[in-house]
Each structure stands twice: as C-alpha cells, then as structure tokens.
Amino acid sequence: MTQQPEKLTPAMKQYDTFKKKYPDCIMFFRMGDFYETFYKDAQICSQVCGLTLTSRSKGENPVPLAGMPFHAVDGYLKKMIKAGYKVAVCEQIENPKMAQGVVKRDVIRIITPGTLTDDMLLEEKQNNFLCAVGLNSKHAAISWVDISTGHFFARMIPENMVVDEILRISPAECILPDARGELFSEEIKKLASQIERSGSTTITYRPGWYFEPYDAYKRLIEHFGTKTLEGFGIKDGSGVISPAGAIVEYLKETQKTALGHISGIKLVEQKKFLQIDQVTLRSLEVLSTIRGGKGSLAETIDRTLTGMGGRMFRHWICMPLCDLGAIELRQDGVEELIEKKNSLEQIRGILKNFADLERIVARISTLRAGPRDMLALAQSLKKAEPLKQNLAGLNADIFVRLAKNCDTMQELAALLESAVGDDCPTHLRDGGVIKAGFNAELDELRNISKDVRTWLAQYQQREIERTGIANLKVGFNNVFGYYIEISNSNTDKAPSDYVRKQTIKNAERYITDELKKYEDKILTAGEKSLELEQKIFEQLRVQCCGFIQKIMSLAEIVAMVDCLAAFAQLAISQNYTRPKMTNAAELAITDGKHPVLAEILGSEFVPNDVELGISNNADVMIITGPNMSGKSTYIRQTALLVLLAQTGSFIPAKQATIGLADRIFTRVGASDEIVRGQSTFMVEMTETANIVNNATEKSLVILDEVGRGTSTYDGLSLAWAITEHIANNIKCRTLFATHYHELTALAELLVNVKNCNVAVREWMDEVVFLHKIVAGGTDKSYGIHVAKLAGIPKTILERSKEILAELENTFQKETGGEKFTKQRTKEPETAMLFDQKEKDVLEKIKSLDVNNLTPIQAINLLNEIKDFLKKQ
Ligand SMILES: Nc1ncnc2c1ncn2[C@@H]1O[C@H](COP(=O)(O)OP(=O)(O)O)[C@@H](O)[C@H]1O
Ligand SMILES: [Mg+2]
Known part of the structure; x- marks a missing residue:
C-alpha cells in the first residue's frame, strides 16, 4: 500500500510513522490550511464525504489524496464518525514559519463514535455512550461513560443479560478485549456479533492488558485521585474494575487531555431499577419505533426543555424505579407543580434556552471550549439564581433537597460576564473575544492598531514640516511595508536619515528608523493581542475547572427539575392522574389509555380498564378478539402505564393502583415482528424460555400472539403450555393476546386465569370494532372482515368464507373439539397437544x-x- 520509504518526502515519512501508530484510524493530516488524507484513507473519505480524489505526486506511483480546508473540518468529521470510522487528527504543533526542516506534527486527538464532545457531532437529548465489557469465569460486568457529560457508570450483570443491557445503553462504541487466543474468545466473538447486529454500535478491540484488574484498579484510583474505590461503592476485587479501567485507558489513548469532569463513577444496582430487556424496550417502542420514524414513547411524551433534562428523561424511562419511596418522592414533586401552575410556568420559562451545562463542562475540561461556551455558561449561571428561588418556594421534599444543594456560582458568572462579550465570535482564533476593560495590556495592544491612521497622519505632517516637502506622502504596500514617498523633483531635499528602499516611475520611497519601529509595533500588536486573548481565555478556563464539580451538580439539579416539570406539563396537557403505588402484586387501572396512541387519536381513543392480581384474583388474562380490534394496543398500553408509573410520572387514566413490578417482559409473536430474520420459531422459543426462567411473582408479562411463528398445532400447544406454566408456577401478572380461541378454555380449568375479548358489533354484515375490552372469550375470527376492509375483492372473500367454514368443521371432527382440553389438564406438564x-x-x-x-x-x-x- 505505502511506497518505498526512500522515495518518500519528509512529510510523507512523518505521515507513515503516525499512520503505523494508529492503524485503525483514518488520518487527517494537517498541511497548511488543509487536512489531507492519503492512500486508502483518501479513497474512503472521498466516498464517505464526497471529496474529490486526486493524487499528490505524479509519475509512477501517484499517492491518492483527498483534502479539506481546515476551517470546514467539523462537517467532514461528522460524516466520518456517522459512518462508523475513527479519525486521528494530526496537527502541526509548531509555527511553520519557525520550523527548521519539516514542520513538527503530532496526533492531538482521536475522535471515535464513543468519545465525542462537540455539539455538532452530538444529539442534544441523547447520551453518547462508550461502553466496555469485562468477562471472567465468575461474572460479567459492564461499564459505560458519556464523555460529553461526564457520566460514568458500572454494573455487575448476569451473563445472559449482557446483551440486553448493552442494547439498552445503546452505546455508540463498545470496547472488547482483543479476543485472539484468550480464554473467553468464543464468548467475546458471540457478544460482538450480537452487538453488531443491532447496527448502531462500533466495536473496538483493545489488548487484554487494558482489562487487567490490577492495572485497571491503579488507573482508576489515579484518575479519580482517591486511595480506594470504596467511596464509589466499588469493593476491591469487584468485577466492574476491569471494564471501567479499560475505559479510562481508552480515554487516555484517544483524548490526550485532562478529563476532570469525569470525576466519579456510579455503581448501578440491579434491584433498584425495573428491569426492561431489550426485546421489551423495542416492542414497547420506548425509545424508538420498530419500523423507524416517529411515535416512540420518549418522543411523544417528552416535554423537557434542556438537553440535560432530555437525556435524564430518557434515562428515567429506560430505568424506572423499583422503590416505593423513591417513586413517591418524584410523584410529590410533580403533583406540587401541577397544583402551583404559576411556579411551573416560571420554572419552565427559565429552563427555556438554558445552556447544556454538562456538555460545556466536558469541553472546558477537555480544552475544547470556545468563547460561546463561556458566554452561555455565564448566562445560564445567572438564570440559575431565579430558578433556585423558585425551588425554595416549593414544599415537596424533592424540591427542598434540590434547593438546598443548589449552588449557582454567581461569582463565576460575574467573572465570565466581565470577560467575555455578548457578541463574541465562535472561534478564539478570530480575536475580539475578551471584553474591553478586562485587561489593561490587551486594551493597549488593541489601541495601537486602532490608532494607526491618526499616527500616520500626524507623522506625515511632522515630516512635511521637517523637510519642507509639501507633497511628501506616507504609504503602505504588501511587499515593502510602510514607506515615505517623495516625488523625483524633491528627492534632493530628503534628509540623511531617510534610507532609500524602492524606486518607482516618478518617485523614490524611503524608510526611517522611527517608521520601521512603528511598523513592527503595529504588525506585532495584532499577533500579540491574539496571543494575549488566548492566554486570558486559558486562565478563565483554568478558573472554570475549579468549578467543574459544582457545575455538574447544578446541571443535575436543572435536569431533574426539567424532568419533573415536564411530567407536570404532560399531566396537565393530557389529563394524567397520579397512580397509587403499592408493593403488592396488583394492577387496577380505570379508563387507561395508550400514552402514544391517545395523544395521536385524541378523544377517538377508547379508554380501557385492567384488573389483575390480588384485586380480582386473576393473574393471567387471555384476550381474544378479531384482528385489528385493539388487542395489541391494550396489552402494550398496560405495560407502558406500569413502566411510566414507576418513573414517577402520572399516567393517562382516570384512576390507578399499581403494584411495583420488578421486571417487564414483552414477547411479540413472529408475524407481528417479521424484520428480524432469524428462524421465527427459534426466536419465540428462546425468548419464551427467558420469561419462564426469569419471571418472578412481581413481574409483568405481556404476550402478544406468541406461538404464531409456527404451524397451528405447535403454536397452540406452545401457547397453552406457557400459559399453564405461568398460571400454575410463576403466578405473575400476565396479559396474553391471542387468536387461539382454544386458549379460553383454560379459564375454566385454572382459577387464576380469566378471559376477556374486544367488543365487536355486527351490523348489516359489517363489523364495527369498539376497541372496548370486556369480560369473556370470543369464538369467532373476523379475519375475513378485516380483509374486506383492506379492499380484497369480493370473489376471494366469498371463497374464503367457504374455506373457513370447512376448516372449522374439520377441526371439530378431527380433534373432538373441546375434548383435548380436558385430556390436557390431566397432564398439565405436557407441552404438546399431540405427541x-x-x-x-x-x-x-x-x-x-x-x-x-x-x-x-x-x-x-x-x-x-x-x-x-x-x-x-
Ligand atoms: N382503544 C382504542 N381506541 C381507538 N383505536 C384503537 C384502540 N385500540 C386500537 N385502536 C386502533 O386499532 C388499530 C389496531 O389495533 P391493534 O391493537 O393492533 O389490534 P390487534 O392487536 O387486535 O390486531 C390500532 O392501530 C389503532 O388505530
Ligand atoms: Mg395485534
């Protein structure tokens, strides 16, 4: 690929050295006003970014090259990162004018999908996580960090939940130990392929020593500046040390700057949160819709106003709580804001246009903050003061706590405000960032440049008087700088201190000592004031670094207030109520609505009740009804309401009592989710096995047409056996929507199984779906009616009615209809109806x-x- 070294120019030799050091990165190589890419990198860049591919040297072995102007680099970086590449930025680290020989260069930063800090490259309301996985014989552990916000987490996790957890975190990048020849190479390979299938995570392999527990531990305590990790709740020898340490090493490798904003690590305890596996997260469309496009829960109900709030909001709905006290703490806050609409309005008024403090701090800490970051920080700190006063006026415990801990750092706000102007440019390199009056030396330097005209006019006047040459002129050109010009007729009057510099057609041009000195002063004043501005800015940055902890805790307070206020706003606008939360395995919702569909359909949405668990002695509810009648909507709505209630939010219902769930499982039959491309029956079996193995009596299980992915008999027997097992052994709250009417027979056999169906009105051979769930089973399939609604020709419909009648007949004859159900109850453990x-x-x-x-x-x-x- 590369050329023979002896043929390379010095710059290309330099390039080669860096490229060898970072083989898995695309190298952006700074050459003057351009970043150049070479060889294969150039081909990739030209494809991804649409850059023109040219070549550097002509002749036998032309080097492919694609370049971009330095000031436009952000846009190209964005494209490369979006396409999943890593980019190493190699800068000139000395002034080319001063360089002897080839300019010194170095890789100053490696930009990877999981290590972004620039707003341009980030989604405002989404975290950008980098994660690492540690496996050993005893356990698995995951650690993840968002360096754009400073949040750093770790948790131990049962091995069979690793993929679920990673997909929930949905990191932009995942670090795995380079598996070749290692103990867990098979596991790692499998994990990598499962993660890759999700499509949006870049996998990065790093050598095993990144994960070595002893070194990882040392690295972590060194990074945090602590003696042990006990303060973070991490015991010596904990499994999370390995992946967390690998993350710190990778950050060092790629960032090459301080990371003071990553000042702690939070240990996530499984028991504190409602477990939602990734299949559930997907099929409930919590963060995104299955088919892409709008309509996820997060998108629909999010009323937050800040980036930090938006990210916390997503965190809350992916990790609802499992602790009654913690949920009620939030509920009380939401309730007070609903009651005190004035406060709510004022708070939301302040939050509007509140800067993203977390991301600003991240940039300050990594030396990437620009002038506008400082300005925004100052402005938002000032807004934090009235926010704090508003919080202090509220009574709910959560606000009392937040107000007490709210340090708004007005001294920092004042300092920044006096330093940075409201109209400051985006880039420090453009100058004019620091306000007049902040620094006397800077003011003087700026005055010099400003006074040029006056000084030159005065100087010209003085020289005219001294020499008596009336048409003497002081001028400037790019080649010779400042000069005094005397026409040929007067050259004999030129004083002896005039040094001739240039002869033109009708005149001579001279320079004097005084003029030369002044010229130097002006030319350097511009450079000097830029330099000084940079120095002042750097000092400000260092001063801000002293506030990192405080800014981060303020950011967390703002995010939390934003979330609570968003819940309140949502509750007001959509008529939500506060659910009563309990520790019992119960579930009673009156007039519940699907939070997404109800917002789209408005009053057309038909509300429904649910009663499960101790309140009506039914653990399992079997819902039958025609296609398109609303079964799926109903059961998903129930899951979403439980999920939402456990975040502390109010819910769309008239009234609700909700016993805390420890996990929500959702399984959707294959034909409802065709996109996944595995053997559908296999998928159903594994997913169902997961439920049967992991559900407890506190879980909520949602089954939608499970058993559909296979032939009727297999599917029916599977559905039958699962229901039986759940009702007899697990006894957890379960909603099962099915088109197998045969399943309704279970309600007669098992005390804790009840039937429901979706009310349908037949009117002049037409079917009207009422979307109302009522007690009792159905025995009729309305599939053909749906086909009619969809516009299937009449002849086909007639024929299918005949076939259906025949099929129903045959089924009765062949199996003896209900007989098989009785036979089955004698052997409840047998999965199959027929062997x-x-x-x-x-x-x-x-x-x-x-x-x-x-x-x-x-x-x-x-x-x-x-x-x-x-x-x-
Ligand atoms: N409670 C409801 N109120 C109004 N429309 C509903 C309701 N439930 C469902 N629908 C409408 O019916 C359509 C089909 O619902 P779905 O739950 O998929 O039916 P099923 O699972 O029974 O085939 C939905 O897309 C929605 O537009
Ligand atoms: Mg359905």
Missing part, C-alpha cells in the same frame, strides 16, 4: 387412498399402526 407419534399416525391415515386399498392391505396397515403405537 409426535400420534401425529405421524394421523398423517399416515390422512394420506391413505382408501378406495384403492384391498381388505388385506387394510388389516396389515392397522396392525402396523398398532405395533408402532405400542413401541414406547
């Missing part, structure tokens, strides 16, 4: 051509079948 043997026999009989069978053949066959069935 394989019986099925084989049935198949055989079905395929017989009886008319062409001789009596002897018939008798032989009967014997054969009997023997076959006897063989056990």
